[in-house]
Amino acid sequence: MKKIAVIVAGGTGTRMGAGLPKQFLLLKNKPLLYYTIDTFLRAYDDLDIVLVLPEVYTDMGQEIIDAYFDKDRVRITIGGISRFESVKNGLQLVDDEAIIFVHDAVRCLVSPELIRRCYEQAVETGSAVPVVPSSDSVRLLTEDGSDALDRENVVLVQTPQVFHSKLLIPAFSIEQKGKFTDEASVVEAFGMKVSLVEGEKNNIKITHPIDLVIAEQLLNGNPA
Numbered sequence: 001m002k003k004i005a006v007i008v009a010g011g012t013g014t015r016m017g018a019g020l021p022k023q024f025l026l027l028k029n030k031p032l033l034y035y036t037i038d039t040f041l042r043a044y045d046d047l048d049i050v051l052v053l054p055e056v057y058t059d060m061g062q063e064i065i066d067a068y069f070d071k072d073r074v075r076i077t078i079g080g081i082s083r084f085e086s087v088k089n090g091l092q093l094v095d096d097e098a099i100i101f102v103h104d105a106v107r108c109l110v111s112p113e114l115i116r117r118c119y120e121q122a123v124e125t126g127s128a129v130p131v132v133p134s135s136d137s138v139r140l141l142t143e144d145g146s147d148a149l150d151r152e153n154v155v156l157v158q159t160p161q162v163f164h165s166k167l168l169i170p171a172f173s174i175e176q177k178g179k180f181t182d183e184a185s186v187v188e189a190f191g192m193k194v195s196l197v198e199g200e201k202n203n204i205k206i207t208h209p210i211d212l213v214i215a216e217q218l219l220n221g222n223p224a
């Protein structure tokens with residue numbers, strides 16, 4: 001089955017507050033985006049990438065591709081106003097039947113093993129959504145305060161979220177209502193179930209400045 005990774009790097013990194021979008025910040029002298037693309041290309045020789053970038057940063061993205069990667073394996077498209085719109089734009093470049101990996105560019109510590117685990121599950125069941133347990137206690141905010149949840153019944157959701165194109169592409173024709181924060185919720189809003197797979201603690205989403213410090217430690221082989 002054809003494999004396509006839609007790597008979304010169309011955000012501006014408001015919470016990081018760095019000026020430059022966080023996907024271009026350096027980690028051990030290479031842009032964060034480099035690690036994400038490199039891991040996907042290494043996971044499977046027959047996997048191609050659709051890289052979604054903010055319009056004003058397409059040249060910077062192309063420079064990274066030209067410097068490090070086989071440019072025949074990476075196509076660039078423009079992001080949208082929300083993550084949902086960016087994924088939707090990326091999916092427009094998928095024209096054949098495929099297994100599609102949607103991944104946050106800023107989860108740059110994803111491993112080839114996780115990518116392969118998700119692929120195998122998606123081939124079997126049509127979908128694979130990686131999750132990890134919460135090590136913190138969890139509460140649900142209510143109108144009059146908050147309720148404790150049993151954390152054994154709660155998981156934290158990561159990417160890559162992987163689907164058969166026959167499932168994901170029709171799901172993204174749905175009108176965006178409220179906020180879809182991931183592909184699993186789009187597919188469910190379309191009326192389909194998703195299957196979960198074991199994610200990885202190290203597969204953090206670089207969001208705040210502290211995450212860069214943690215990522216550098218992990219890249220150096222130190223436990224966080």
Ligand SMILES: Nc1ccn([C@@H]2O[C@H](COP(=O)(O)OP(=O)(O)OP(=O)(O)O)[C@@H](O)[C@H]2O)c(=O)n1
Pocket residue numbers: 008009010011012013014015016021022023052079080081082083084086087103104105106107205206207
């Ligand atoms: N319009 C958007 C918004 C986000 N993303 C991507 O989705 C991933 C997860 O988003 P997030 O961590 O929220 O990134 P930003 O939107 O850049 O950050 P912030 O919310 O702090 O502005 C990132 O790789 C980001 O580039 C995207 O492709 N298009």
Ligand SMILES: C[C@](O)(CO)[C@H](O)COP(=O)(O)O
Pocket residue numbers: 083104157158159181182183205
């Ligand atoms: C897709 C995601 O990484 C799953 O945890 C997350 O929902 C993205 O959220 P963000 O606010 O766009 O960073």
